[in-house]
Amino acid sequence: MKAVGIIVEYNPFHNGHLYHLQETKKQTGADCIIAAMSGNFLQRGEPALVSKWARTKMALSAGVDIVIELPYAFAVQSAERFASGAVALLHSLYCEEICFGSENGNIQTFIDAAKTLLERKEQHDSYVQKALKQGVSYPRASAEAWKQLDAVSLDLSKPNNVLGLAYVTAILQKQLPITPRTIHRIASGYHDEMFSHPSIASATSLRKALQGSVAQLETIAPYIPAATKQALKQYYDTYGMFHEWEAYFPLLKYRIMTAEEEELRQIAGVDEGIEHRLKQEIAAAPTFSAFMDAIKTKRYTWTRLQRMCTHILTNFTKEQQKKAETPTYIRLLGMSSNGRRYLQHVKKRLPLPLVTKISKLKHDPIYQQEEKAAFAYAAAFPEPVRTNALKEEYATPPVQQ
Amino acid sequence: MKAVGIIVEYNPFHNGHLYHLQETKKQTGADCIIAAMSGNFLQRGEPALVSKWARTKMALSAGVDIVIELPYAFAVQSAERFASGAVALLHSLYCEEICFGSENGNIQTFIDAAKTLLERKEQHDSYVQKALKQGVSYPRASAEAWKQLDAVSLDLSKPNNVLGLAYVTAILQKQLPITPRTIHRIASGYHDEMFSHPSIASATSLRKALQGSVAQLETIAPYIPAATKQALKQYYDTYGMFHEWEAYFPLLKYRIMTAEEEELRQIAGVDEGIEHRLKQEIAAAPTFSAFMDAIKTKRYTWTRLQRMCTHILTNFTKEQQKKAETPTYIRLLGMSSNGRRYLQHVKKRLPLPLVTKISKLKHDPIYQQEEKAAFAYAAAFPEPVRTNALKEEYATPPVQQ
Known part of the structure; x- marks a missing residue:
């Protein structure tokens, strides 16, 4: 069975994600799609709109086979660390390829850029350090340094190019047996906060349209699968809020x-x-x-x-x-029957423990932070929802579909 | 001018406090009554029903001349530390006497008890340590040890006797030129949570009757001065809550x-x-x-x-x-015109800075904790009340009456 990895936040899952997923299957011929997904908090330092369980449901409904949690210690980090944690986890589940969406859309550009970056890392870093000392922000310093390397034409003002480069760099740096692949984001030129495509909109614009309440769910319906709509509605009915x-x-x-x-x-x-x-x-x-x-x-x-x-x-x-240098466990958030078959197939040779009962992680420093994040995430609920939500962190079995 | 000190929480100020105040004036012939009052949090580890400013107003309306803040570092502590901080502050303002309410009502009993305690402290403490090791609670261990000293008959199951003993012990231990005095609490036999006297009720029973809302204010009206009623109503109207x-x-x-x-x-x-x-x-x-x-x-x-x-x-x-061994400043919360005259009279020879502008205390560790307590106290408010209440910690001048 051929497994292909994707790295996601699904905040919430929308038609653009669906397109990425379907193209990934088509282009890779994957038998099993494995998503490393951020948990309660996201890369840009925000609480997820709805819980990891609700987002796992959306992913499985759309055709993802296995959802594992990208631990907080890697999820809420700069692109480099985010990528290194996610790639390591997908590698631990024997993904042969990783397929990411990007504004660029040409994998060779990423490979060239990653090679340049690795070869001339010192030069790049010394540029960056100099610029930082002059009070320039990191992304700007990095883009400037990048320009000075003058080797490749990857536009690093585009967020998905930045992440993509980090994935490819992580793969090359660790010399992992993973083929990177990228899919050109459709409608990626639109302004993040507005709707300009009939069925594709950014997660940012969808969250903005929702305005933290379920009242505007119909407004975003054209841009999300029916299963996302249902999961959002069910979440709001149960928990009384979207998180922001x-x-x-x-x-x-x-x-x-x-x-x-x-x-x-x-x-x-x-x-x-x-x-x-x-x-x-x-x-x-x-x-x-x-x-x-x-x-x-x-x-x-x-x-x-x-x-x-x-x-x-x-x-x-x-x-x-x-303490959190590299992932120490694989936490299963959900799986399809196909995903279950894949796990049966690989479980005897997994390099990391595959965890469904998290009580086993009590002494793992990476999980300890995950637990604190779950507590902080639940703290916004009123009682009795808060206490119930806290129990779910421990008691929820992997979602099955 | 003769100043007499009292140590109070006024949570809220009620007719029993008024009786104590009037008796103190009558029995001591004081020209000026100075109250050392707990701030946002109280000795038993509770948030004060209303702010220190509202409680200062109640105190001044009832005839207290000067209200100073007993810092958090002494206020939220066992009787011994609470007493030592309060007595030191009142001494710094040259109080000649300290007058406290007690269940016992006889000052000689307290003096004898304090002397015994100081003379036989080692014996007392070794009893206590032994009992603590056996898993007995501190108050119980102390009462037991006290009994074993077999010297005086002060009932230490009564909370105001415990505090009174701590005041007298602090005075004797530091050999301060302060005469201790006690007033027998009227209606002190009543159960703390019920009304059994026509005009005197405990602060505990009053808070319980209020149930955190202003709706029951009329229920407690017979037990509080009109000024307390008004201050409580005004607080609730402004801040929308009583704290619990x-x-x-x-x-x-x-x-x-x-x-x-x-x-x-x-x-x-x-x-x-x-x-x-x-x-x-x-x-x-x-x-x-x-x-x-x-x-x-x-x-x-x-x-x-x-x-x-x-x-x-x-x-x-x-x-x-x-770090908080002994008070390092005198924070003025309020004063009457009489209190102002007294402060004029002593201000040149005060051993501690008399502070009305708290920005001067920025580097004082005792005030730094006071500030954190004020922040925590304000955190229960919704916006915009919270932000305004936080400003008040810095900007409120001493209440004048």
């Missing part, structure tokens, strides 16, 4: 206000004295977006700050980040 | 669930491995009282656990507790 930063802001504010600067400095992503700024601006901020506006400068991108806020919210320390 | 533990439970739960055990161990009052128990029981607890029931054992009194929860909520560490 503002719901967590009271906790973040409470935490920043009662923490010592020294404590904030222990948190991953709190660097260069930004803890002073956090303490200085938090008291007067009535909302998360007001707070972000207040702490933002040219030096720090929105994403970097948002990720840092997520780490404060979930109490993810530098110490824990250091 | 359940309003803070979401924050406490979030904090305990996302903190490492190692972090919880840094908090004052988290001893003997109770952090395991906290982590174990918090997930399933839907309310504060359910949580308290879950963590309670014979060894830990309700008050001790509640105080520990308050320290977790306000992030009061053992380190900070160690």
Whole structure:
């Protein structure tokens, strides 16, 4: 059986994802599609609109065969670390190919770029370090350095190109027996926050249209599969909310206000004295977006700050980040009957424990952070939903379809 | 001018407090009554029903001349530390006498008891240590040890006798030029949670009758001065709530669930491995009282656990507790014109800075904890009340009457 890996957030699953999935199957001839999916919090430092279970359902309904959790310690990270964790997990399940969507759409461009990056890493990094010292933000410094390498034409102002390059670089760097492949994103030129294609819209625009409530579900219906619509509705009916930063802001504010600067400095992503700024601006901020506006400068991108806020919210320390070098377990979130067959097929030779009962992970530092993230995620619910949602982190068996 | 000190919480100010105040004036012939009052959180580890400013108004209306804040680092503590902080502050303002209410009502009994305690402290403490090791709670161990000293007949099962003894002990131990005095609490035999006297009821019973809402204000009207009623109503109209533990439970739960055990161990009052128990029981607890029931054992009194929860909520560490040996400033919360005259009279020879602008306290460790407590206290408000309430901690000038 040939397994192909994809790396996803599905926040929420939409027609663009469906297109990517179907093209992946068609182009690779995969017998089994395995998705490494972020859990409660996402790469850009945001809570997922709905739980990982609800998003797993969407994925299985659309034809994914196996969904595994990309642990928090890799999921809420810059492209490089995100990619390295995801690629390692998919490799541990013997994926022969990894297929990602990109604005570029030509895999050779990515391979060339990754090779250049690996060969001339020192040169690239020294450019970046210099620019950072001058107060330039990381993405800008990296794009500038990239231009100076003057070797390949990959547009790194496009987010999916950045991620794609990170996947290919991770594969080449670790010399993994994985063939990378990319699919050109359709309708990828549209503005992220508006609808301009009849059936494809970005997850950002869909979340924006929902405005945190189920009332606008019909508005986004043309852009999502029926199963996503149903899963969203069911989630809202059960839990009474879609998750977004503002719901967590009271906790973040409470935490920043009662923490010592020294404590904030222990948190991953709190660097260069930004803890002073956090303490200085938090008291007067009535909302998360007001707070972000207040702490933002040219030096720090929105994403970097948002990720840092997520780490404060979930109490993810530098110490824990250091301990999380590479995935230590494969957590199964869901599978189809086809996925079950594949797992039967490989389970005896898996290099990492395949975990469905997470009580076994009690002493794993990577899972310990996952648990804290699950707690933070549930903290926005009122009772009795909160206590029930917390139980689900432990008691939910893999979704089967 | 003769100043007399009292040590209060006024949560809320009621007719029993008024009686104590009037008797204090009558019996001491004081020209000026100075109250050392707990701020946002109280000795038994609870948030104050209404803010320190609202409670200061009640005190001034009733005839107190000066209200100063007993800092969190002394206010939310066992009787011994509570008393030592309060007595030191009142001494710094040259109070010649301290007058407290007690169930016993005879000052000589307290003086004899304090002397015995000081003389035979080692014997007392060794009894206590032995009993603690056998798993007995501190108050019980202390009462037992006290009995074994067999010297004086002070009933230490009565809370105000315990506090009174701590005041007198602090005065004698530090050899302060302060005369202690006690007033017999009227109607002190009543059950704490019921009304059995026509105009006197305990603060506990009044809070219970209010049930966290303004709807029952008329029910408690016979037991409180008109000014208290007005201040309570005004507070509720402005802030939309009376404060009680359940309003803070979401924050406490979030904090305990996302903190490492190692972090919880840094908090004052988290001893003997109770952090395991906290982590174990918090997930399933839907309310504060359910949580308290879950963590309670014979060894830990309700008050001790509640105080520990308050320290977790306000992030009061053992380190900070160690730094807070004795008060370092006098924070003025309010004064009458008479109080202002007294302060004019003594201000040149005060041994501690008299602070009205708290920005001057930015680097004082005792005030730093006060600030965190103010933040935690405000965290229960919705916006925009929360942000405004936070400003008040810095911007409110002493209440004048």
